[in-house]
Amino acid sequence: MTHISVFGATGKVGREVCALLTETDQATLAEAISASGTDTTLTLAEADFTGTDVVIDFSTPDAVMTLLDHLQGTSLPVIIGTTGFSAAQTARLHAEADHRALLIGANFTKGFEAFAAAALALSKALPEAAITVGEVYKADKKMAASGTTKRLSAELAEITGKEIDLDIQRIGDTAGITTVVLDYKIATLRLELNVRTRAAYAAGAVEAALWLVGRANGLYAPKDLLAS
Numbered sequence: 001m002t003h004i005s006v007f008g009a010t011g012k013v014g015r016e017v018c019a020l021l022t023e024t025d026q027a028t029l030a031e032a033i034s035a036s037g038t039d040t041t042l043t044l045a046e047a048d049f050t051g052t053d054v055v056i057d058f059s060t061p062d063a064v065m066t067l068l069d070h071l072q073g074t075s076l077p078v079i080i081g082t083t084g085f086s087a088a089q090t091a092r093l094h095a096e097a098d099h100r101a102l103l104i105g106a107n108f109t110k111g112f113e114a115f116a117a118a119a120l121a122l123s124k125a126l127p128e129a130a131i132t133v134g135e136v137y138k139a140d141k142k143m144a145a146s147g148t149t150k151r152l153s154a155e156l157a158e159i160t161g162k163e164i165d166l167d168i169q170r171i172g173d174t175a176g177i178t179t180v181v182l183d184y185k186i187a188t189l190r191l192e193l194n195v196r197t198r199a200a201y202a203a204g205a206v207e208a209a210l211w212l213v214g215r216a217n218g219l220y221a222p223k224d225l226l227a228s
């Protein structure tokens, strides 16, 4: 049985991770940590992580930095689900991988890696196509490209040498819709990943956490799970 602590436990995704950990036989909830603590959660200062095998984070970039400060001197593995890090924060994350196994994923939905690979393959097969990466998320998410869109557009730009158009939308409580549209004049090819529930992100993160326990220190990504 793997003991998983959840950082950002009262958030939309953190709640789903905690719920999943009460249902699965492979893992159990060790400590649930939130910004100010509640009846069922601890503050970071109250958490001691003894009895924790791996931490799953879905919080904010600044909060992740405080988590890493708190974990200094331990080699506890961490799954980072949070997106939107600054360049300096990203550098800190990468340096942290010298001290622990750290897996960073912008999108833990099962099928996302295959979706990204398909988008890259199609962009190579249709070099004449204009490419747009689109996203729809909840209304209160910052109106800027998500981690998912940044990753997809950077990989598509690298492989095609083209500028990639972005279409950013915010609607209601949308869990996440990612599209890649290739327009090659005689036709339009559209790939869409429509996440129905945030439980999908929680499931992918728990699967990654189970995989990460026992790995050597270093930086990992969701595609490493597929390779092993």
Ligand SMILES: NC(=O)C1=CN([C@@H]2O[C@H](COP(=O)(O)OP(=O)(O)OC[C@H]3O[C@@H](n4cnc5c(N)ncnc54)[C@H](O)[C@@H]3O)[C@@H](O)[C@H]2O)C=CC1
Binding pocket: 007, 008, 009, 010, 011, 012, 013, 014, 033, 034, 035, 036, 044, 058, 059, 060, 061, 063, 066, 080, 081, 082, 083, 084, 105, 106, 107, 108, 109, 201
């Ligand atoms: N990698 C992936 O597959 C996914 C990533 N995300 C990312 O995960 C992050 C969280 O997303 P949501 O759950 O939708 O946001 P949310 O706003 O619902 O939850 C964030 C939580 O972090 C907590 N938090 C803030 N400061 C904290 C601190 N110092 N200590 C502990 N907890 C703290 C907040 O109280 C809040 O409950 C975002 O960056 C989002 O983009 C979201 C969905 C999937």
Ligand SMILES: O=C(O)C1=N[C@H](C(=O)O)C[C@H](O)C1
Binding pocket: 083, 084, 106, 107, 137, 138, 141, 146, 147, 148, 149, 175, 176
């Ligand atoms: O905030 C969200 O909800 C999500 N954010 C992630 C991101 O920034 O890439 C992706 C996920 O699909 C949902």
